[in-house]
Amino acid sequence: xxxxxxxxxxxxxxxxxxxxxxxxxxxxxxxxxxxxxxxxxxxxxxxxxxxxxxxxxxxxxxxxxxxxxxxxxxxxxxxxxxxxxxxxxxxxxxxxxxxxxxxxxxxxxxxxxxxxxxxxxxxxxxxxxxxxxxxxxxxxxxxxxxxxxxxxxxxxxxxxxxxxxxxxxxxxxxxxxxxxxxxxxxxxxxxxxxxxxxxxxxxxxxxxxxxxxxxxxxxxxxxxxxxxxxxxxxxxxxxxxxxxxxxxxxxxxxxxxxxxxxxxxxxxxxxxxxxxxxxxxxxxxxxxxxxxxxxxxxxxxxxxxxxxxxxxxxxxxxxxxxxxx
Amino acid sequence: xxxxxxxxxxxxxxxxxxxxxxxxxxxxxxxxxxxxxxxxxxxxxxxxxxxxxxxxxxxxxxxxxxxxxxxxxxxxxxxxxxxxxxxxxxxxxxxxxxxxxxxxxxxxxxxxxxxxxxxxxxxxxxxxxxxxxxxxxxxxxxxxxxxxxxxxxxxxxxxxxxxxxxxxxxxxxxxxxxxxxxxxxxxxxxxxxxxxxxxxxxxxxxxxxxxxxxxxxxxxxxxxxxxxxxxxxxxxxxxxxxxxxxxxxxxxxxxxxxxxxxxxxxxxxxxxxxxxxxxxxxxxxxxxxxxxxxxxxxxxxxxxxxxxxxxxxxxxxxxxxxxxxxxx
Numbered sequence: 001x002x003x004x005x006x007x008x009x010x011x012x013x014x015x016x017x018x019x020x021x022x023x024x025x026x027x028x029x030x031x032x033x034x035x036x037x038x039x040x041x042x043x044x045x046x047x048x049x050x051x052x053x054x055x056x057x058x059x060x061x062x063x064x065x066x067x068x069x070x071x072x073x074x075x076x077x078x079x080x081x082x083x084x085x086x087x088x089x090x091x092x093x094x095x096x097x098x099x100x101x102x103x104x105x106x107x108x109x110x111x112x113x114x115x116x117x118x119x120x121x122x123x124x125x126x127x128x129x130x131x132x133x134x135x136x137x138x139x140x141x142x143x144x145x146x147x148x149x150x151x152x153x154x155x156x157x158x159x160x161x162x163x164x165x166x167x168x169x170x171x172x173x174x175x176x177x178x179x180x181x182x183x184x185x186x187x188x189x190x191x192x193x194x195x196x197x198x199x200x201x202x203x204x205x206x207x208x209x210x211x212x213x214x215x216x217x218x219x220x221x222x223x224x225x226x227x228x229x230x231x232x233x234x235x236x237x238x239x240x241x242x243x244x245x246x247x248x249x250x251x252x253x254x255x256x257x258x259x260x261x262x263x264x265x266x267x268x269x270x271x272x273x274x275x276x277x278x279x280x281x282x283x284x285x286x287x288x289x290x291x292x293x294x295x296x297x298x299x300x301x302x303x304x305x306x307x308x309x310x311x312x313x314x315x316x317x318x319x320x321x322x323x324x325x
Numbered sequence: 326x327x328x329x330x331x332x333x334x335x336x337x338x339x340x341x342x343x344x345x346x347x348x349x350x351x352x353x354x355x356x357x358x359x360x361x362x363x364x365x366x367x368x369x370x371x372x373x374x375x376x377x378x379x380x381x382x383x384x385x386x387x388x389x390x391x392x393x394x395x396x397x398x399x400x401x402x403x404x405x406x407x408x409x410x411x412x413x414x415x416x417x418x419x420x421x422x423x424x425x426x427x428x429x430x431x432x433x434x435x436x437x438x439x440x441x442x443x444x445x446x447x448x449x450x451x452x453x454x455x456x457x458x459x460x461x462x463x464x465x466x467x468x469x470x471x472x473x474x475x476x477x478x479x480x481x482x483x484x485x486x487x488x489x490x491x492x493x494x495x496x497x498x499x500x501x502x503x504x505x506x507x508x509x510x511x512x513x514x515x516x517x518x519x520x521x522x523x524x525x526x527x528x529x530x531x532x533x534x535x536x537x538x539x540x541x542x543x544x545x546x547x548x549x550x551x552x553x554x555x556x557x558x559x560x561x562x563x564x565x566x567x568x569x570x571x572x573x574x575x576x577x578x579x580x581x582x583x584x585x586x587x588x589x590x591x592x593x594x595x596x597x598x599x600x601x602x603x604x605x606x607x608x609x610x611x612x613x614x615x616x617x618x619x620x621x622x623x624x625x626x627x628x629x630x631x632x633x634x635x636x637x638x639x640x641x642x643x644x645x646x647x648x649x650x651x652x653x
Binding site for chain 2: 023025051052054056057059061062064065066067068069070071072073074075077092093096097101102103104105106107108109110141142164165166193240
């Protein structure tokens with residue numbers, strides 16, 4: 001199977017859906033001529049023209065609102081928000097409009113839109129260009145929330161998200177764009193709401209999402225040298241959340257650590273932990289449920305401080321050793 | 326403008342329909358039959374009707390928290406509206422939306438809206454969709470003077486302008502953003518002036534003169550259909566009731582209300598129809614009685630309709646998932 005970069009796999013998914021369905025279009029800041037701030041949409045403007053890859057003024061609320069309006073009228077917009085932090089500027093249109101329209105209208109409307117953007121720290125961009133907060137959106141009924149960790153998943157999940165008849169928040173971690181992985185030549189879809197076991201193991205389960213899957217797998221590799229056999233479960237979508245796969249894994253290993261890129265307080269890991277504690281897996285637990293997450297701080301500028309703000313491979317290794325001791 | 330007798334009669338009927346519907350809603354609200362908030366449109370009927378008489382069923386509107394008038398003018402059915410206000414299963418939104426969220430995609434009503442200024446970006450999206458699908462559909466975006474101070478107003482007008490979208494922005498300047506009189510909430514007298522900043526025409530019209538509104542909207546709709554881009558129409562009007570039913574309206578003088586009530590758009594239009602021989606007093610009275618009976622039928626329909634079941638609370642959130650309630 002050919003290896004591809006995450007960013008290229010994402011672009012392929014977008015392109016395939018645009019070829020498949022003429023109602024799919026891209027809208028956002030600098031997505032056209034410029035190819036996107038991170039280059040996700042590079043070349044699509046040239047291939048599909050300015051009507052289907054629409055450059056907008058710097059107006060996040062209107063970008064999200066235009067996507068909602070177009071979706072209500074039968075289109076399938078994919079809106080890019082340049083940095084995940086800027087989702088906050090588009091909040092009303094996402095949360096009070098897109099998410100609630102179907103319900104408020106008694107089920108007589110659908111809002112098939114995707115709103116996507118890069119989150120996460122590690123680039124020295126400081127507090128307003130670095131936060132990960134996909135869990136916020138999982139708190140709004142009506143939205144689906146996706147956070148792919150691999151090139152395979154990002155392509156399959158963007159295709160499923162575009163075909164979904166509900167508004168989908170699609171959270172990409174900017175450090176993942178340059179990660180390589182296997183992507184098949186033939187067409188495939190990764191359904192929303194299905195977790196994936198990224199590594200099989202028997203001693204402990206790591207539930208990790210987005211960039212933390214990469215770090216969890218690295219930690220698992222290091223721990224293998226010491227005879228510790230780690231299982232890594234990636235929920236892939238936060239809403240809907242596949243608790244079944246997580247619960248089954250915990251029943252098998254008896255120990256669990258949840259690793260998030262988001263700030264700890266009220267994060268999605270708390271939801272997963274509560275889900276495990278109130279499930280049939282509770283009786284199988286040989287140790288308390290452990291969470292590792294971002295510190296409850298804005299992302300700092302200084303590279304050492306920034307690294308300290310979110311879990312690193314060594315933090316995961318240490319936490320797992322502590323649990324197993 | 327030379328308008329047919331049929332069109333003029335239809336306009337009168339719709340204005341009367343809005344007035345009678347709203348008057349009954351006001352009574353029903355006072356009697357506790359309608360839960361929540363209602364924001365009534367009484368006094369502003371000429372604006373919705375003058376604009377919407379230029380639209381086809383396939384055209385879109387976005388509306389506001391004060392939306393009943395727009396919905397009726399666009400062809401919304403009174404019985405489904407009333408049932409929704411009563412929170413019944415048969416309402417437009419199955420009792421899940423209420424007054425502020427009535428929508429009817431079949432006739433292009435993209436929803437009333439509880440957020441001031443939120444309809445503006447949505448109208449950019451519907452306008453864009455018509456452009457991309459190559460149809461001649463236009464979108465009318467209704468909003469108030471209060472919304473003209475939201476950021477979305479500026480973002481949407483700019484976007485519609487650079488893409489020359491078929492959107493008609495209709496600002497109902499009823500002089501108050503909730504309690505704040507226009508001269509306290511912005512330093513300009515005519516909101517239509519703001520169109521100049523976005524490079525398309527802005528025009529102010531007497532919002533209580535249905536024919537004047539019709540004429541201005543006619544031109545704007547024509548421009549939009551021909552691909553010439555958006556127009557901002559400011560209709561100067563006045564809401565007779567408070568911001569919401571129950572609002573004590575201590576922020577405005579009784580004399581001001583009386584002054585505007587004397588400019589009631591409905592008798593004004595009736596006089597025009599009579600004086601120009603388009604309708605007799607008797608015919609106009611017949612329209613009034615027939616509308617009253619239609620509103621009564623809508624109330625009867627609403628009262629007889631079933632309430633939603635508790636199980637209905639968890640459906641319609643997603644197209645494919647059903648919230649599991651407290652089963653988890």
